[in-house]
Amino acid sequence: MKLLYTSEVKASEIDHLGHMNVRYYMERAQQANKALMESLGVGPAACKALGARLTQADTYTRFHREQFQGATLVVRGGVLAASADGLSLYFEVANDEKAQIAATFIIGASLFDRATRTRIALPDAAVAKASAELIEAPDHGRPRTVDLGAPRLDIRYEDLAQRLSDDHSDPMSRRMERVIEAADCDEFGFLADSQDMMFGTLRMPKARDGGPRDGEKWGPMTFVSDEGHRFGWASMESRSVRVAQPRAGDTLCSIGAEIGLYGKVRHSRRWIFNTTTGELVSLNDNVSVALDLDARRSIAIPTKVRSALERRHLPEFA
Numbered sequence: 001m002k003l004l005y006t007s008e009v010k011a012s013e014i015d016h017l018g019h020m021n022v023r024y025y026m027e028r029a030q031q032a033n034k035a036l037m038e039s040l041g042v043g044p045a046a047c048k049a050l051g052a053r054l055t056q057a058d059t060y061t062r063f064h065r066e067q068f069q070g071a072t073l074v075v076r077g078g079v080l081a082a083s084a085d086g087l088s089l090y091f092e093v094a095n096d097e098k099a100q101i102a103a104t105f106i107i108g109a110s111l112f113d114r115a116t117r118t119r120i121a122l123p124d125a126a127v128a129k130a131s132a133e134l135i136e137a138p139d140h141g142r143p144r145t146v147d148l149g150a151p152r153l154d155i156r157y158e159d160l161a162q163r164l165s166d167d168h169s170d171p172m173s174r175r176m177e178r179v180i181e182a183a184d185c186d187e188f189g190f191l192a193d194s195q196d197m198m199f200g201t202l203r204m205p206k207a208r209d210g211g212p213r214d215g216e217k218w219g220p221m222t223f224v225s226d227e228g229h230r231f232g233w234a235s236m237e238s239r240s241v242r243v244a245q246p247r248a249g250d251t252l253c254s255i256g257a258e259i260g261l262y263g264k265v266r267h268s269r270r271w272i273f274n275t276t277t278g279e280l281v282s283l284n285d286n287v288s289v290a291l292d293l294d295a296r297r298s299i300a301i302p303t304k305v306r307s308a309l310e311r312r313h314l315p316e317f318a
Contacts, residue, residue: 004032058108086110
């Protein structure tokens, strides 16, 4: 694997669970991906010349060890597979000083026409160069719970909405609706790739130099266990699959359920639908463990919380 990016964890990247927030693992993988694509001749400038964009259609993340302020993290990676249809990429974020793998990524990227968002062939030269440098994903980078097979696309918003009541107390359960504004779109009227489809204007705040303001808290919600301890949901695995790209004026509705429920772990899925067109836009899986924030260890899902999750447990929609 190639060394592609090095950085230090900043104070502004620490959320109120006390560790580097999950979005910053992805930001590091994105920086590494940019460097790798440039080396293959399909960086932003080359794609723009083709009238195309290289889009991450499928992103799997596995979180291994939480990281803290001051840690130096490196990102290594390479290409797992290459064809005219696209690239399968692998990246791992590591803390070499502590001999820790922090997070790993498997990303599926394809080339799309900028004006129509239809898939187009990757240039032969890029496929040839990538194919000459293939790597194999190590065991620690492969999925544990999340299935990376073709996702189920026959789910309808109406069927889910009929089965699920709204739950504002849990971030993976609440329903959200968003009208796509022209300001959030590219020059062709499609929602920009940089936009967060799931949370829209509820996205996490941007990092600020110097860290959060005094007393400010941000990041995932925290709760109180049956024993009176603070706990939160720590992500272990996630997968995001883009099915279609919405346009200005479209209305997006997201709805979530539990498709797996275990002793300490929940497997949540959010579906995002374009209710203007009736299309399924994306699926977002998250496998997370109940974490005691004081003891920094996993715990059994508290009884009251489990009762609420069981009411939203719909494994038949997996």
